[in-house]
Amino acid sequence: MxxxxxxxxxxxxxxxxxxxxxxxxxxxxxxxxxxxxxxxxxxxxxxxxxxxxxxxxxxxxxxxxxxxxxxxxxxxxxxxxxxxxxxxxAPALDSLSQMRAKIFGHRLERNAFDAIMKDISAGRYANIHIAAFLTAMAAHRANLQEVTDLTSSMVDVGEHLSWGTTPVADKHCVGGLPGNRTTPIVVAIVSACGLTMPKTSSRAITSPAGTADVVEVMTPVNLSVEDMKRVVREQGGCFVWGGSLALSPADDLLIRVARPLELDSDAQLVASVLSKKIAAGATHVVIDIPVGPTAKVRNREQANHLENVLTHVGFANGLNIRVIQSNGSAPVGRGIGPALEARDVLKVLRCEHDAPADLRERALRLAGELLEFCQTVPAGQGLEKATDVLDNKAAWSKFKAICQAQGGFKEPEVAPIQYVVHANQAGRIKTVDNRRLSRLAKLLGAPEAKTAGLDLHVNLNDHVESGQPLFTLHAQADGEMDYAKNYLDTHPLFLIEAV
Known part of the structure; x- marks a missing residue:
């Protein structure tokens, strides 16, 4: 025509x-x-x-x-x-017939995923088409072969990096646990130990902050492939937003549509995570699955299923996967939101006396597992090595060096509007609702508003007195603060049990 x-x-x-x-x-x-x-x-x-x-x-x-x-x-x-x-x-898209087949519950072959991912990465799908594909994948659970094929297809439509060395380390958390910002700490420790760890991260999908959102508070993350290679060559590690690269480009388009839907199916989660790891040239990946009643993964049965899919698909695509199932009953650290989580990360790296102990412990465990998995240290000695590197400030020095190589380091800013929420009764904090915490942080403006979020003053099982501060809301606009307060009126975050 x-x-x-x-x-x-x-x-x-x-x-x-x-x-x-x-x-x-x-x-x-x-x-x-x-x-x-x-x-x-x-x-x-x-x-x-x-x-x-x-x-x-x-x-x-x-x-x-x-x-x-x-x-x-x-x-x-x-x-x-x-x-x-x-x-x-626009010409008709043959792949839409494959997408519709999935809507009706049919199994898709590799060539179908190839066609769909090619059209999505080329920008030929409207948001409504992408939303339909995501919904179909969530509604009709994909089998292992479909997830394996989807992962491979997502890799094949983009670039594939090679680092000329092995092992190449990586780490990922499946999410669902507010404040669990271990990745920057793990990268700093592992790269300080001499391993290559080219970390690409996504922005938030269903959470108030992703790793890229948090690190961006402190240093640029929108690096080109050439700049990423330079930083890794100089420092051994990096913190890069995957969306700025051509690595599994269909995934970034899928994430942008999945975010407002707050949809994150097992199949899409596995394909998203592993396609980025494969495309970034990783060989050994430690994956953290927090398990808890209000986490993304609710129980051990779901966690075991997800672990099985991750390890099977990883193996089929040449990845070595080690899965860690961790406690997901409560948030990690004190800050929830990009700047507040960045503050917690810095406190741990700087070994400050008031650094969140739970964030430190989780990061050290994951770093230790990765050091052992990559055979940098003998089995059973990873935690000790990771602790030494953190305590002697080698990890902090490495973190600063990576930031400088990426364009400079800056301290996190603080929100101009704050509001303290107090306990209305005395007792023990019996439960914490992670999902409501995340929802509240997003109402306050996170992750788009970098300084927005919550600062927690108490933890699960703490005893509190009536009138004691529980948490502080941080916002950049009065309207968002008002939304958050209204939400709190009908959605309490903590269950306080009288004792």
Whole structure:
């Protein structure tokens, strides 16, 4: 089909990652091409092409013969005001029939996943298509072969790094436990011991902060592949947001849609985690699965199933996996939210007297396991080695060196608006609701508002007096603080048992 050309007009409309084209209702292209609202169109400019969803304008915001773009679409095309943009109806996607088959519960073969991941990574799927795929994978539990094939397909559509050495260490936590920010500490310890640990991390999906969100408070994480290689070559480790790289690119698009859905199925979780590890060139990965009544993984049965899938899919894709099932009954550390969690990480690395003991202990255990798994130290000596490296400040020195190599280090900032919540009765803290903690932190603005979140003053099983401070809310805007207070009125975080 011959492509029509329209003149680009800048509108400054942010639709996040969704590519949107804005057309006037009387535009000749709209009439002649049979285009209407929600039509998928292919746009070409500067020898780049994308597929976008049409929104029709019924006002004089743009003129006939003009086209507006969402900010993400404009960036993808590198379009400048006044440039011509060619437009035509997007070709039909054969992979959508495979996606629909999954919706109806059919098993998919490797070639089906290849086609779906190729189209997603190329930006040919609208958000609604991605949401349908994610929902289908969650509603109809994928078998081991499907998860293995999905993982391989996600790797194959992106770059695959090689470090010319072995072992290459990595670590991941499946999430669901607020404040459990062990990764920066583990990377600092392990790389200080001489191992190669090129850590790529995601941003938050269902939590108020991901590792990339937290580390970004202290140092740049949007590194190119070339910069990542330079940092690892100089320091042995790095902290990089996976979305800034072309490693398993379909995963980042899936995550962006999964975030507002708060959907994180076992199949997608495993494929997401392992595809990034494989693409980043890891050989040995320690995975932490917190288990608790309000964690992401609720019980041992679920944890055992997830461990089985992780180890099977990892082995099938050439990864050595060691899974650690940990206590997920309560949050870890005191801060929940990017800046507050970064503060806790720094306290542990600096060996400050008020560093959160639970965060320190978890990080040391995982670092020790990884050192033993990579045979850097004999079995049974990993924890001792990790503790020595942390206590003699070698890990802190390594962390600072990595940050400097990535663009510099800065201290976390503090939220301008704070509110202290007090206990309304005396007693023992019997339970802590991790999910409500996460929800509250997100209402306060985390992770987008870096200083937003909660600062906990008590722990599970602590005895509290009536009127004692339980936690402090941190926000950057009054409206978000009000949302959080209203939520607290009907959603208590702690169950305090009178004694």
């Amino acid at each position: 011959q492509q029509a050309a329209l003149i680009y007009k800048e509108l400054g409309i942010d639709t996040l990652q969704e590519y949107v084209a804005f057309l006037q209702e009387d535009c000749h292209v709209v009439r002649s091409e049979g285009i209407e609202a929600q039509t998928r169109v292919e746009l070409v400019c500067n020898q780049r092409s994308i597929v976008a969803t049409v929104h029709v304008i019924h006002s004089d915001l743009i003129a006939c013969g003009e086209i507006g773009l969402s900010m993400s679409a404009q960036a993808a095309l590198s379009a400048e005001p006044g440039e011509k943009i060619e437009i035509s109806q």
